[in-house]
Amino acid sequence: MDKLLIKLLLLPRQIKQIIILSIDVILGFFVIWLSFSLRYETFHIPSNFQVFIYFFSILFIFFYSFFEIYKSYFRYTDFLYINRIILASFVFGIFYFFIISTFRFPHVPRSIGVIFPILICFFTIVSRISLVSIVNIIQRENISSRVLIYGAGEAGIKAASVYSLSKEHKFCAFIDDDTDRIGRKINNALIYPSSKISFVIKKYRINKILLAIGNSNYRKIRSVLSDLEKFNISVNKIPDFLDEVDAKKILKQNVRFEVNDLVNRKIQISSDIIDGVVGKSVLITGAGGSIGSEIARQIINHKPSNIILFDHSEYNLYKINREINELSSKVSSKVDIFARLGSIKNIQTLENVFKDHSPAYVFHAAAYKHVPLIEDNPIEAITNNTLGTMNLLRVSEKNEVENFTLISTDKAVRPSNIMGASKRLAELCLQAIADSDSVIKKGAVYSIVRFGNVLGSSGSVLPLFYSQLETGGPITVTHEDVTRYFMTIEEAAGLVIQSTSIAKGNEVFILDMGKPIKILDLAKKVINLSGHKERSSYNPDGDIEIKITGLRPGEKLHEELVIDKELDETTKSNILKAKENFISLPEIEKIISKLVSVSKDNDIENLTKILKESGIEYLTNIN
16 A cells, blocks of 8 residues: 555656546545435435436536646645635535525535535545645655664754654654663654664664764764664764754765774874974975875964975865964964975975975975875886985985974885885985984984874775765775774874974884774675675675775785884873884985986886895785
8 A cells, every 4th residue: 555655646747636636526426425414314315316416516626626726736735725725615615505596406405505515625625634644654654764863962852853854764763871861752752772772773664873972982982883783774973063054964965984983992192282393393295195284283283383384286285275274373372384385306395495494393294105006106106205205304404403203104014015115215214314423413303103094094995985885886805804004194193293202313103003904894894884785695685795806916915013023112102112223324325326326217127126125125916
């Protein structure tokens, strides 16, 4: 019956008008029979003389048509529509009573001229209201989105109010752990305890869950997601602060989960102001990139005198310059912002920047980092990541910077790709410069901060998974056992800044990223929490397939963060210090000289040979 009604609602408008008109014809015959039955106070059986009046009474349909009763969308019945029915019935009643009174049809009492118009008006209104009610009930029961909200706080209540008014979604119930709320009703929806979540999902046939839990409460979110994963129901988040506009947006879009929501991690970042930065000039290379831009956002709170945003991408530099200028207007101390367009490959450009702004602190985040792309462009990678870093180090040394921090990567450890090799050589360049007499005598502090994958950066895995999910899959994973370390951009940038406060010179700081995460497990979580089922040989009827594509050129199965296993704790949470050997400045300068030569000649064959002989443990095609 439900499916039949839904099909009827999808019919062309003219067909639906004919159906409603047909219902009114049947209703007219019933009402005229009822009028006679009421008048004679018996079960009426029409005589031959009364058959004519039965058909004559159906003339009310023409009056209804004149008043455009059948042109309206009956499912949106309102008082104006009902008023039109009453008016049409009144005009028809005058005409009907006049005809019956004037022509005095045999065996047709004049009172029928009053009873029928009143009854047909009443039954028409009742039929319309009944049809609308039935349609609404059926549509609500067959609605595609049946919503449960986990958390009956302010944000949950606002979202529930919006869902309650939606025709595409049906808000069903709340889940909450507050014993004072359990059992109460909000928007006519009952609040259940979390222990009843399985019962609630089955009872209301829930297919969408909104988490109205504080977004900073990662432990609670992870616990809830772990419980919900088995239901294969779409789960989304609600922002902590939700206004009416945001609440309406939730109906139309999914709020994606972050790594903190999906995996068990305990990252702590100190909010201490770095005294050395206060009142100093800070240069950030790669300021338009993921890490560089976040360092810029956070360093402004440490009260530098000015920030120099340096990037080779005009558009990225424009964006971050506008954003940081807006931020600088909101901080208590004045911070001047300078945007400088250029490449670290151009030493004259770097000289000009240092001459104009005299930076005391340098955060070097500029680098080419996309492994597959760099494998196809090795000369550019070495020119930018290694030779460019050496340029910046030399200019920094010459201009007596106080603190230089190199942002490095786990791919620099026993590199199996050009990207990792270029960054490992950049590390060795810094260590050699940091160990030189000129730097040591001036008391300058040069250090390296090394960490793994940053979630939310361009090319990171979670945005890729969500993008593949939106197109119906498959979700691609390079290997069943591939693992990676993960950290959010905010966490990484915060720890990089904090590392400068404990740096003494020539350290390699390792950001403690917890345990490596299996990428296949992360892919499965994304599928399950999006309300889908994985399609596999065990479940051929699933929605989304996970496709194993094979390790890409230069990709490792497992990443490492340290060359030697020995690590020391520091005074800052989640920042460790590695003890690693390095080569002398004369040795690194010989390697740099060779790299400059092969770069000019675009000699990739000799480049590979130099990398293998450089002592960085460069091995290609390592799994």
